[in-house]
Amino acid sequence: MKRKNPELHQSDLTLPKFSSSAEECFLYNWLNKPVFIGEVLQPSDHLCGPPLDSLQQLDVFLVLGTPELDAVLQAHAKVWHLYNDHFRPTQRGKVSIALSSHWIKPQRMSEKNIKECQKSLDFVLGWFAKPIFIDGDYPESMRSNLSSLLPEFSEVEKKYIKGTADFFALSFGATLSFQLLDSHMKFQQLESISLRQLLYWISSEYNNPQIFIVENSWFVSGSTKRDDAKYIYYLKKFIMETLKAIRYDGVNVFGYTVWSLLDGFEWHRGYSIRRGLFYVDFQSHDKKLMPKSSVLFYQKLIEKNGFPPLPENQPIEGIFPCGFAWGIVDNYIQVDTTPAQFLDSNVYVWDVHQTKKLIKVDGVFTSKRKRHCVDFAAIRLQISLLQEMHVTHFHFSLKWSLILPLGNLSLINHTLVHYYQCFASELLRVNITPVVALWQPMTENQELPVSLAKYGAWENPETVQAFVEYAKFCFTSLGDHVKFWITMNEPSVKNLTYTAGHNLLKAHAKAWHLYDKEFRRSQKGKISIALQADWVEPACPFSRNDQQVADRILEFDIGWLAEPIFGNGDYPQVMRAWLHQRNSVDLYNFHLPYFSEDEKKLIQGSFDFFALSHYTTTLVGWEKEDALKYDHYLEVQMINDITWLHSPSRAAVVPWGLRKLLKWVKAKYGDVPIYVMANGIDDDQNMVHDKLRVYYIQNYINEALKAYTLDNVNLQGYFVYSFNDKTAPKYGLYSYITNQYEPKPSMKHYREIIDNNGFPGPETPELICPEEIASCPECHFFRTRKSLLAFISFIFVAFIVTIFFITYYSKRVERRYK
Secondary structure (H helix, E strand, O other), rough: OOOOOOOOHHHHOOOOOOOOHHHHHHHHHHHOOOOOOOOOOHHOOOOOOOOOOOOOOOOOOOOOOHHHHHHHHHHHHHHHHHHHHHHHHHOOOOOOEEEEEEEEEEOOOHHHHHHHHHHHHHHHHHHHHHHHHOOOOOOOHHHHHHHEEEEEEOOHHHHHHHHOOOOOEEOOOOOOOOOOHHHHHHHOOOOEEEEHHHHHHHHHOOOOOOOEEHHHHHHOOOOOOOOHHHHHHHHHHHHHHHHHHHHHHOOEEEEEEEEOOOOOOHHHHHHOOOOEEEEEEEOOOOOOOOEOHHHHHHEEEEEEEOOOOOHHHHOEEEEEEOOEEEEEOOOOEEEEEOOHHOOOOOOEEEEEOOOOOOOEEEEEOOOOOOOOOOHHHHHHHHHHHHHHHOOEEEEEOOOOHHHEEEEEOOOOOHHHHHHHHHHHHHHHOOOOOEEEEEEEEOOOOOOOHHHHOOOHHOOOOOHHHHHHHHHHHHHHHHHHOOEEEEEEEOHHHHHHHHHHHHHHHHHHHHHHHHHHHHOOOHHOOOOEEEEEEOEEEOOOOOOOOHHHHHHHHHHHHHHHHHHHHHHHOOOOOOHHHHHHHHHOOOOOOOOOOOOHHHHHHHHOOOOOOEEEEOOOOEEEOOOOOOOEEEEEOEEEEEEEEOOEEEEEOOOOOOOHHHHHHHHHHHHHHHHEEEEEEEEEEEEEOOOOOHHHHHHHHHHHHHHHHHHHHOOOOEEEEEEEEOOOOOOOOOOOEEEEEOEEEEEHHHHHHHHHHHHHHHEOOOOOOOOOOOOOOOOOHHHHHOOHHHHHHHHHHHHHHHHHHHHHHHHHHHHHHHHHHH
């Protein structure tokens, strides 16, 4: 690049000789080497120290060098005084200098690291800001580190420079920030994109000046055209942080400017990135301009002057219907089949003098007694915790691999089955309805018996019949206590092949028809499948292409297994069309199997309700921006809205996504009864107040209430995930430490919502629900033997009548003889 000031050369500068550290050497080069905007230094340009790849500095001057530092500040000061003395009285304008900065945070919260962060800001921003906004001189950290390298200002010069700005003009992100700052200027600390913290620091450091953000932006890939979702969400973040700085931190910000209007040449990055609100086709002859999605976003934001509360996002008051299922989930209950001491037939003697232990007496035994449910101590503890929560339903999964280890009835774990029977009966005893899933994919074998997992798992058609036999065994063994069945709980479509999914659907349908024909009449239960259903939202709300991508992902993630059951008996047409298109243009061969007409009839309608698990919402777009988050198979880019709340595992907290999902299910599959079978978030186990989960539960349930009351969704129940941290670390409503369970604040908050049956307000009409009759698991014996009961009743009545007549005639005979 041609120098803009050819008469300035390195030979014109007098450079002192000194021995210094690499850091000091870099700073020395930075201060003394004439560098022009956009110029890239070459290794041969360096005077000492390590090579410097590139240098970015303020946009308000052209040349940097020690002899010019004071000249730049004095030139600015002279211009300010010129305007102030001769033009301000008539023009009534403002003048300042635009300073670019980054933000830095300490690697660790130590005094040394905090001082290094201060030094980093002093060397980048304070270099010019302190002389102008404070005292007319450079920061002390610069003077102490660079000693005699910095020029000295006279007292007159200091007074002349001090105060020569009518406002603080800040550039954040256009030049220095976002990994563009040289590593030496970070002083081994961590760069951050927190504009709010920078604004607060400027306000505190420079006596609360008026701040005008004159440049602020993010960037997208040079290949991204008009749907620049990534740009939108970073722009949203920066403007929200500016608003927070104004409202919560008292920072005096009076203006904001986006960088930039058009795509352009980005200096050392060339055309590899884009920053403009308008797309420029650099390949076209006339360099055609087209507005991007970010233009529409920024336009709407300006019209609203920020982010006013949306009516649809405001919480509502109201209650759920009578009989609403309030539940909690535990993927697998704690199973402890250790025999109680009362079942031990051995006799022991306590050695109180020597070993202090129990010694078994050989050859002496007591009579054995039958095993009872009360012998399982683990059941009593879990039931008591559930009672404390006030839930009406408890959802857990059986372990197929442990109940039938060989995958068939040749080997049955009767002890485990008895444990499940006891657990379910104890739940009923305290009026908690057990909701039991036959199978849930967990661990490396998908929780299948080893013999089935070894030979293809769900890829093998034999697994279908094995599942039906297993289901029949469970219905027979547990059906007296379980009236709420789930065939498969959250089968992960991410880990399913199309063949496996095909067999899984047939297995579910056969199990449903088995229950419907052989068990429903006597057991009077209901059964369905539970699908994981996270909501998918178009990243650019103004983009038709992004909406098409979102619709496609919903069909692949939910419709794949839902459409055959709740829809027309076959896979979504969107899936078939997309896979046909992919197979015709790619080397892939994705075969989506076909159902026979009999199989369609078998699968279609095999449900009693729609059960779904929902945890979060994902943004998707069609523009390829980040290769690591791009799905080439479905041609979808995953996008993250960095303004959303996120859990420690980076799961987004988006309550309105649940309401949109429930409306989508109703619109697609009709007025089907819906249960939210799992809804929860992870949180930091060290967080005492459990605030994130409290917020999550409160707002997700409120969105479910909106779906019920405002959208007329037939919502029948809601279950929180999960019961405790022992079985689901970081997700539980109970913490678990050293064999002790402690309720978290989120459990108490959920209990309060359950007790209120929602969110009643002063104007909420009182809902009078009929008292539920306590369940009686022992009554099933009599309900299923009505003929026998009728016969016994007849015999009993005949006996009473006979006794009556015998007594009557006996008394008449006695009176006759008297």
